[in-house]
Amino acid sequence: MSDRNSTALLEVDNLSVDFGEGTRKALSNISFSLGRDEILGIVGETGAGKSLLARSLLNLLPEGGRFTSGDIRLEGETVLGISEAEQRKIRGGRIALIGTNAKALLSPVETVGAQIARVLRAHRNCSQKEAWKAAVDLMVQVGIVNPERRAKAYPHELSGGMAQRIVIAMAMVAGPDVVLADDATLGLDATIQVQVLDLLVKRCRELGAGAVLITHDLGIVAHYCDRVAIMKEGRIVELEEVGKFLAAPKEPYGQALLDAARVRPTPMVAKVEDPALEKQPETPLLDVRRLLKLFPIAGTQDVVRAIDDVSFSVRRGETLALVGESGSGKTTVGQCLVRLLDSDGGGITFDGADITTMPAAEFRAMRRRIQMVFQEPYVALNPRWPVKALIAEPLRLDPTLDRAATDKRVRQLIDLVQLPAGIAEVYPHQLTAGEQKRVGIARALATRPDFVVFDEPTTALDIRVRAQIIDLVRDLQAEMGMSALFITHDLNSVRSLAHRVAVMRYGKIVEEGDTEMIFSAAKEDYTKALLAAELPVEQGTAQRDRAETRRLAGAAA
Amino acid sequence: QDAKTTLVVAAPRTPESLDQEYPPTEAGHEVRRNVFERLLTYKQKKGDDGIFYEDFGAIDGALAEKWEVSDDRKSITFHLRKGVKSALGNELNADTVMWSFLRGWNMKSNFHWYMTQIFKIEDFDTAFQKVDDYTVKVTLPNASPLIERIWINSDLGILDSVEVKKHLTDADPWAASWLATNTAAFGPYFISKYKPGQEVVYDANPNYFRGEPKLKRVILREMPTSANRVAAIQAGSVDVAEYLLPRELALLEKAPGVEVHKVFGNFIHRVEMNNAKPPFDNVKVRQALNYLVPRDEILKSVYFNTARFTKSPISEIYPGFSDEFFAYSNDPAKAKALLAEAGFPEGFKTQLAYRTGDQLEEEMAVILKSAFAKAGVDVELLKLPASTLVERYTKGEVPMYFFRDMAIVPDAAYVANLWLNSASAINYSKFKSDEVDQLIDSGLKSTDEPKRLVDMKRVQQITMEQAPWVFLMNPGYQLATRANVKGYSWYTPNGNAFFDLSKE
Amino acid sequence: MTVAVANLGVYWRAIPRPLRIITSRLLMLVPQMFGVMMVTFLLVRMLPGDPALLLLGNMATPDTIAAFREKLGLNLSLWEQFVHYVGNALHGDLGVSIFTSNPVVTDLLERAPATLELITYAMLLTILIGVTLAIISVVRAGGVVDIGSRVYGLAAGAIPDFWVGLLLIYFFFYILGWAPAPFGRIDTFVSPPDTVTGFYTIDSLIAGDLNAFVSSLGRLTLPVLTLAIVNAGALMKMTKTTFADIYRSDFIRHARASGLSEGTIRRIALRNSLPPIITLVGFMFGFLLGAAVLVETIFAWGGLGQYAVQSVVNSDYPALQGFVLVAAAFILIVYTVVDILYELADPRIRV
Amino acid sequence: MTRFIRYVSKHPGAMVGLTLLALQIASILFAPWLTFYSPEEADPLMSLQPPSAAHWFGTDVSGMDIYTRIVYATRINLLISIVAVAFAFVVGVPIGLLIGFYRNWMSALVMRVFDFIQSFPVFVLGMALVSVMGQEIWNVAIVLAVLFIPMFARLIRAEVLSLRERPYVSAARCSGATDGSIMFRHILPNALTPAIVQVSISIGLAILLTAGLSFVGAGVRMPTPEWGLMVSTGAQQMILGVWWVALFPGLAIVISVLSFALLGDMVKDLSDPTTRERL
Numbered sequence A: 001m002s003d004r005n006s007t008a009l010l011e012v013d014n015l016s017v018d019f020g021e022g023t024r025k026a027l028s029n030i031s032f033s034l035g036r037d038e039i040l041g042i043v044g045e046t047g048a049g050k051s052l053l054a055r056s057l058l059n060l061l062p063e064g065g066r067f068t069s070g071d072i073r074l075e076g077e078t079v080l081g082i083s084e085a086e087q088r089k090i091r092g093g094r095i096a097l098i099g100t101n102a103k104a105l106l107s108p109v110e111t112v113g114a115q116i117a118r119v120l121r122a123h124r125n126c127s128q129k130e131a132w133k134a135a136v137d138l139m140v141q142v143g144i145v146n147p148e149r150r151a152k153a154y155p156h157e158l159s160g161g162m163a164q165r166i167v168i169a170m171a172m173v174a175g176p177d178v179v180l181a182d183d184a185t186l187g188l189d190a191t192i193q194v195q196v197l198d199l200l201v202k203r204c205r206e207l208g209a210g211a212v213l214i215t216h217d218l219g220i221v222a223h224y225c226d227r228v229a230i231m232k233e234g235r236i237v238e239l240e241e242v243g244k245f246l247a248a249p250k251e252p253y254g255q256a257l258l259d260a261a262r263v264r265p266t267p268m269v270a271k272v273e274d275p276a277l278e279k280q281p282e283t284p285l286l287d288v289r290r291l292l293k294l295f296p297i298a299g300t301q302d303v304v305r306a307i308d309d310v311s312f313s314v315r316r317g318e319t320l321a322l323v324g325e326s327g328s329g330k331t332t333v334g335q336c337l338v339r340l341l342d343s344d345g346g347g348i349t350f351d352g353a354d355i356t357t358m359p360a361a362e363f364r365a366m367r368r369r370i371q372m373v374f375q376e377p378y379v380a381l382n383p384r385w386p387v388k389a390l391i392a393e394p395l396r397l398d399p400t401l402d403r404a405a406t407d408k409r410v411r412q413l414i415d416l417v418q419l420p421a422g423i424a425e426v427y428p429h430q431l432t433a434g435e436q437k438r439v440g441i442a443r444a445l446a447t448r449p450d451f452v453v454f455d456e457p458t459t460a461l462d463i464r465v466r467a468q469i470i471d472l473v474r475d476l477q478a479e480m481g482m483s484a485l486f487i488t489h490d491l492n493s494v495r496s497l498a499h500r501v502a503v504m505r506y507g508k509i510v511e512e513g514d515t516e517m518i519f520s521a522a523k524e525d526y527t528k529a530l531l532a533a534e535l536p537v538e539q540g541t542a543q544r545d546r547a548e549t550r551r552l553a554g555a556a557a
Numbered sequence B: 001q002d003a004k005t006t007l008v009v010a011a012p013r014t015p016e017s018l019d020q021e022y023p024p025t026e027a028g029h030e031v032r033r034n035v036f037e038r039l040l041t042y043k044q045k046k047g048d049d050g051i052f053y054e055d056f057g058a059i060d061g062a063l064a065e066k067w068e069v070s071d072d073r074k075s076i077t078f079h080l081r082k083g084v085k086s087a088l089g090n091e092l093n094a095d096t097v098m099w100s101f102l103r104g105w106n107m108k109s110n111f112h113w114y115m116t117q118i119f120k121i122e123d124f125d126t127a128f129q130k131v132d133d134y135t136v137k138v139t140l141p142n143a144s145p146l147i148e149r150i151w152i153n154s155d156l157g158i159l160d161s162v163e164v165k166k167h168l169t170d171a172d173p174w175a176a177s178w179l180a181t182n183t184a185a186f187g188p189y190f191i192s193k194y195k196p197g198q199e200v201v202y203d204a205n206p207n208y209f210r211g212e213p214k215l216k217r218v219i220l221r222e223m224p225t226s227a228n229r230v231a232a233i234q235a236g237s238v239d240v241a242e243y244l245l246p247r248e249l250a251l252l253e254k255a256p257g258v259e260v261h262k263v264f265g266n267f268i269h270r271v272e273m274n275n276a277k278p279p280f281d282n283v284k285v286r287q288a289l290n291y292l293v294p295r296d297e298i299l300k301s302v303y304f305n306t307a308r309f310t311k312s313p314i315s316e317i318y319p320g321f322s323d324e325f326f327a328y329s330n331d332p333a334k335a336k337a338l339l340a341e342a343g344f345p346e347g348f349k350t351q352l353a354y355r356t357g358d359q360l361e362e363e364m365a366v367i368l369k370s371a372f373a374k375a376g377v378d379v380e381l382l383k384l385p386a387s388t389l390v391e392r393y394t395k396g397e398v399p400m401y402f403f404r405d406m407a408i409v410p411d412a413a414y415v416a417n418l419w420l421n422s423a424s425a426i427n428y429s430k431f432k433s434d435e436v437d438q439l440i441d442s443g444l445k446s447t448d449e450p451k452r453l454v455d456m457k458r459v460q461q462i463t464m465e466q467a468p469w470v471f472l473m474n475p476g477y478q479l480a481t482r483a484n485v486k487g488y489s490w491y492t493p494n495g496n497a498f499f500d501l502s503k504e
Numbered sequence C: 001m002t003v004a005v006a007n008l009g010v011y012w013r014a015i016p017r018p019l020r021i022i023t024s025r026l027l028m029l030v031p032q033m034f035g036v037m038m039v040t041f042l043l044v045r046m047l048p049g050d051p052a053l054l055l056l057g058n059m060a061t062p063d064t065i066a067a068f069r070e071k072l073g074l075n076l077s078l079w080e081q082f083v084h085y086v087g088n089a090l091h092g093d094l095g096v097s098i099f100t101s102n103p104v105v106t107d108l109l110e111r112a113p114a115t116l117e118l119i120t121y122a123m124l125l126t127i128l129i130g131v132t133l134a135i136i137s138v139v140r141a142g143g144v145v146d147i148g149s150r151v152y153g154l155a156a157g158a159i160p161d162f163w164v165g166l167l168l169i170y171f172f173f174y175i176l177g178w179a180p181a182p183f184g185r186i187d188t189f190v191s192p193p194d195t196v197t198g199f200y201t202i203d204s205l206i207a208g209d210l211n212a213f214v215s216s217l218g219r220l221t222l223p224v225l226t227l228a229i230v231n232a233g234a235l236m237k238m239t240k241t242t243f244a245d246i247y248r249s250d251f252i253r254h255a256r257a258s259g260l261s262e263g264t265i266r267r268i269a270l271r272n273s274l275p276p277i278i279t280l281v282g283f284m285f286g287f288l289l290g291a292a293v294l295v296e297t298i299f300a301w302g303g304l305g306q307y308a309v310q311s312v313v314n315s316d317y318p319a320l321q322g323f324v325l326v327a328a329a330f331i332l333i334v335y336t337v338v339d340i341l342y343e344l345a346d347p348r349i350r351v
Numbered sequence D: 001m002t003r004f005i006r007y008v009s010k011h012p013g014a015m016v017g018l019t020l021l022a023l024q025i026a027s028i029l030f031a032p033w034l035t036f037y038s039p040e041e042a043d044p045l046m047s048l049q050p051p052s053a054a055h056w057f058g059t060d061v062s063g064m065d066i067y068t069r070i071v072y073a074t075r076i077n078l079l080i081s082i083v084a085v086a087f088a089f090v091v092g093v094p095i096g097l098l099i100g101f102y103r104n105w106m107s108a109l110v111m112r113v114f115d116f117i118q119s120f121p122v123f124v125l126g127m128a129l130v131s132v133m134g135q136e137i138w139n140v141a142i143v144l145a146v147l148f149i150p151m152f153a154r155l156i157r158a159e160v161l162s163l164r165e166r167p168y169v170s171a172a173r174c175s176g177a178t179d180g181s182i183m184f185r186h187i188l189p190n191a192l193t194p195a196i197v198q199v200s201i202s203i204g205l206a207i208l209l210t211a212g213l214s215f216v217g218a219g220v221r222m223p224t225p226e227w228g229l230m231v232s233t234g235a236q237q238m239i240l241g242v243w244w245v246a247l248f249p250g251l252a253i254v255i256s257v258l259s260f261a262l263l264g265d266m267v268k269d270l271s272d273p274t275t276r277e278r279l
Ligand SMILES: Nc1ncnc2c1ncn2[C@@H]1O[C@H](COP(=O)(O)OP(=O)(O)OP(=O)(O)O)[C@@H](O)[C@H]1O
Pocket: A019, A026, A044, A045, A046, A047, A048, A049, A050, A051, A052, A053, A062, A063, A064, A065, A183
């Protein structure tokens, strides 16, 4: 088996793709090779061409796409220009693709077992029954408990992590030589992400298959990959052993990405020592007591306890981070604070006034002081309003502002969030995600609020943009001295921003404390697990070494 | 063999009810003609056109073998034919006849109307008597010139009371609901299948007293659209097509294998005006409109020359008819002058109503609208469902409306009484002339035939001068048959008598 | 009380899903039908024209009119009439048609098969044309069928059905003489087969009467074609949109990347398009019932539609009322069936 | 405006739709100059003339010129349809907005009422309603409007239901927007697109329904020039081989409805802000 690493399993040679005559090359002159048992990471910002590359490897270009040069060889034989039937054998049979957002990859009206079995039957001659059995067996191997029953479930009955496992099973069922994972863990909780990636890598190792992990997260690369390719605008700008890349990237672009992933300042120390704040620790700006929020489950008598007896407080100038897995109730807490939702029990005191019982009209005046930045940047902006109208909307809460004053303030805000002035006339869909986020922030800050709820300000953004937004928020906070509730998945940003952290699970706060303390000495198991799932770039080497050892042990056997 | 004895008829509609007490309609008259036999009838005579007509001068016995009218013309005695049987085998006798009278009287509909309105009978028991098992006598309070002729009417058939009585219930003591959908009588046919809106099947009564009908079965199919009936007869899918449009008849006359029978019957088609309300309370206005009708054009383009001008309120085939008072040519100038005299030099706005689904009336309405417009009379056409139309003109709410009717008793006084007597319930045009009223009254009572004729002539003269209606056409009655259908005959109710027909 | 409710809930969830779907939908039918009855009643009560007068016509005297009105129940208060109406309707009594003198139920039952046969075949043909064209034009995008169907789709919903019917009659009956004369469901000289299903085509096959079968099939051709031509376009357009969306969806791309054959992929896409197609088909059924009014008139079909037109022309209250009620009930039932099928076809819907 | 021109020049469908619309508008405005006869004057002696130089589309049973009547009928047909749809839009949209935004027993009740109305076959209900109210042009328009109100209300409601859950609505509320401002400034403009497209489709549908009603004799009355009515006068003749009476008015219906369908597509594309620079 020594020849495995010598002849490449998959070779891509000078591959270029465009979309019709005269268009920009979406992929240009891509070359790399993948050996058996090797894991290649591909990173790059949105639109770099990563997904397109994955689809090229299966010869499944999007409509209008075409190869303009290059070749793809699987064990020395080209896969371009062969018959449709032969290509079909390769797809799923020898090269398998695992895409983003597993739920969307499964036909919603068929059971998942049947869908796995179907892939097997497309590549192996076997009966319906055998295929089903093989599917169930595989489901065990990808870590699904009670596979017999789960096989009969429909995709919507599964959680995201479970659906992702099913998709992995579909990819693995025919025993492929190459597995392509395109952002396969995007949108999954950190804990689940780790489980899924571990599983994927383990299966590839067991099969002796090569894998390509496409991701935005250098942490993943650091932990799982042997080599990494950095893509930018359709080309591979750097292709390097992971260890060497992390130590010293050759290209400035790679360096920029790496820097962005490594932001680790701890600004809160200075803040806590601020004597002005020290003086009044007894009167927090916001005080939440035994908050309760129930949602009825449609069609049943049951309820979801989305917030279950939650208490916390935020002092002036302080940032509290609320972390926890998806569905733990973080957004719900935030929405209760700004009264988008009415709570079912408990109280919220803001600057001495109980805002849960306040009449809606009275609270409207209060909104100037409590604002929120929404999770999804695009959908939180009315698509029919230009940026200047969007930013001006909250200013109507201040009746003293006349038209000219409003315009002036809008210009100031645009400047404040570091957007170009010309953006005022533009509509949201013409903005990039980062710009949209900034507009959202500008809106929230328009009335100079005392307290802002940031709901996942950094998710769904590119690494570099993410870092920029965090910087922006931090600067603004320092400048304006407001308090904040910072809701997030992303522990990296918690470290950069928060003074204190509250960990939520199943609607309850399981642990709360100073940021530094939580990160260094968490008490609860759940918090520990949450922290362990983080894949910091720095700690990647150790795990990779472990994997290396394991692999070497396997090769020797 | 079936094809020879089965006749398929395409009709615009199936009868609404099989009961003879149901209000008279054209489809209903056809049922009555074929299913119910009456006490008396007219003798038949063959016309020059080969069609059999009723001889209004010669009354014959039907279920009554003989009859006697008292000299004072106040009573009539019927001697029933013996051995006459219904299709169910029940025999005709005085009890059957008396029960039929009793039912008619109590149903308070058609029979009751003739007896009370024409004969002025007030009490059943004094008027109707069983003399013996085969003799029945009817006595009137006054003399009546119509004492014999009324009994020929198709609404006065005799029921097979033995059968009908089986279907009486407490809630329905006169079997009104059973008779609405079933027949039991002494006519040439009985109805074996009645699917309203779809078809009616007549089967021959083997016991019919004139002998068993030649056509053993008649299937009447409803085809509301006349063009469909044309296509059907052309294709040979049906043997007979009723009520076709003149244009279609003209087409069929040229078609091989189809024969068109035309009768200048008793229909009077007119536009009635509300004589009681302005502007039609002014005789000059009414005359003016009559001068505006382009009769020649209508005759040609709408009727394809199958009709004749209506020149009198009395049907042209009825005794006493006179056309000598008709003077309405198409003369817009004269019409304008009349309107000016009447105080409408610029014309006026008014409405003209016609029945939904009546194509002929629609065509004429459009023509009249254009014609009246020539003298500044601006007509709005109202197309109304039949029921609404009747309701509206009954209440005097439409100024002008089409009215097509026939009087089935061939007597000028009877006809005039229906439409021109100011006391008549159906004088919807509210025409009122004291002289006419008085002439009609005496005409209904007097038995002096020559004087009646003179009086009726005067009635026609006054009517034509007073012009209560816009006189249009006598559309006649036409029937298209396959060429192998023989023996077509015509009766005043315009319903076809299948007994007379045969297939070659 | 709450315990009882909770218990009920437990029992409820113990019932198998399909049964649960069906019962819950059937229960919803009851208030809906009541509402429909109310609307029907009020609607028809507002029609103008006094049927008593019309019926009595020339012979009308105030006495007879009054008696007649009483017989028809026209002199009661509106509310009393409604209570009567609902009570009777529940016993299957929709009154007696003023013009046919038959119980309206009898009339409707007699005519219903004609209309049902017509719209069933029309529906089948519509689905066949619409769905087939939609699938081909998505799968072979840019092909002849795709371009043709785009042109056809433009005309969809733009062609009046009565006009198409007339053109077909002109060409196939008058000019070419291929089609039988446009009236009725079967040739006049052919006797209809014994009623089993009420569908002449099926009944004649059951009776083994080939003559009747050919004749009734021939009569069906033009009206069915009329309805299909007019409606298939809309179905095609909508199916095409859904099918195209699904055909380009992530899971289809994934299926392709997994190496499934095109045939299988098409089947998956079709299976996924089924719920929206079912909804559409249900909606079209209702629509066809309305369209049948016109088409039946042209082809003298003798079904419910023609009955409806006649009852409007004649101010036949009970008949019109009966028809509107039955039509609405029919549509409600179709919608219910559609909902049930939809929920069965789509496992995502919670019951 | 330039965007509009650019769009039209790229989409032949929109081009055709606009041309046909222009044709109809011309018919409405200049009918007397485009025709040679009176639309309502019968000439019995000229009845059922086939198409000729004197009568381009022939004459009908009453001898009226079919071409003239078709041109004049544009007024009636479009008037009825546009009035009906405008009315339904003006009434239906606010109702839909309210019952979508405020979810209480009132809105549930209104929805049930719409359910009932919509569980009747449109055409049958229309037929019955027009008979109830009498065959006046305005009544036909009112009946159609009544039938269309639930359509618009439901459409808007469905949009509102999904829009009111959008984060930007929450965001607006956080920014202190009042209910009224949210409904009319945030939700309505976004919900309106499908309704505006529906306007075009509904006008087509209204034309078809008007024609259908007249065809069975439950619409406008003779001799008013109306396409459906004209087809109906020719329907009888068709079976006897007289094709021109029904053919041409039918074609007019097809063209008119088609033009609105094409315009609907155009409006849909143009009113979608996300397609703005793709054009
Ligand atoms: N159908 C198409 N027509 C034209 N250009 C296309 C098409 N599909 C993709 N592209 C272009 O190909 C490029 C690569 O897109 P791709 O989806 O591969 O990016 P990516 O690196 O996967 O981004 P992300 O991180 O957001 O997933 C993009 O710039 C896109 O504009």
